[in-house]
Amino acid sequence: MPIHPIHDWDNAYANVPNIPGGESFPQRWTDAADAFRARMEEVGCSEVDIAYGKRERQRYDLFLPVQSPDGIVIFVHGGYWMRFDKSIFSHLADGPLARGHAVAMPAYTLCPEASIWEIVSEVVEAVRTIAGRIDGPIRLIGHSAGGHLVTRLVCSDGGLPPEIASRIVHVLSISGVHDLRPLLRLDLNKIFQLDLAQARAESPALKEPIDALRLTCWAGASERSEFLRQNALLANVWRGLGAAVELVEEPDRHHFDVIDSLTDPQSLMVRRLFDRD
Secondary structure: OOOOOOOOHHHHOOOHHHOOOHHHHHHHHHHHHHHHHHHHHHOOOEEEEEEOOOOOOOEEEEEOOOOOOOOEEEEEOOOOOOOOOHHHOHHHHHHHHHOOOEEEEEOOOOOOOOOHHHHHHHHHHHHHHHHHHOOOOEEEEEEOHHHHHHHHHOEOOOOOOHHHHOOEEEEEEEOOOOOOHHHHHOOOHHHHOOOHHHHHHOOHHHOOEOOOOEEEEEEEOOOOHHHHHHHHHHHHHHHOOOOEEEEEEEOOOOOOOHHHHHHOOOOHHHHHHHOOO
């Protein structure tokens, strides 16, 4: 079957207009996150806006299980590196918390105030800080642009100290963008301000993973075809470079509701995150 070239690159990467009710999801997330944080504050199991750097958005929220945590899950939010905040995704901590793990959610400076390279550096510092706070194994999760950020951190030149990188037992990239070169064709690149050299330098699919990495590339089967391609791309490349890789396309899920499974400790996504320790 012929594979036709893409002519409308902006539409290929546009989720809101291509998902029924797409514009309603940020408010849905915000409502669920507010209710979750209120519940966690009531039981004294949350700390919010903890500084990991000097810039305004260099803050993270930490949610703790009732018992001493068995490890830490770090969730990095998406939003095309230019929108959203940690606070509208708090409820996604529910599933990992029920598995006895602490959950940290860092924010970061957004484009165009920060370059994508600077955002990567900020998330490295966030993970360093959080890892120094909570002992045990580390699991990284990122959604969309966050999927790019967490996989960029586990490249061989990702910037994490070896003692922290060695604690990472699983990376879950959900609907991640792993090759930034197509973004040069988007009108949004006026905000990203990427050039070809920067896009190459910050693309996990063009790099080698750290040793003994376990990676799951997960997307909704109803995603835009470019997100499915980006999801499969990293799985294909890094499997060939020795990583333990699983590729998942979850039926009846799209770019915005694919993360809902993180709220359920018995969902396939959460079970896969924690199996085979």
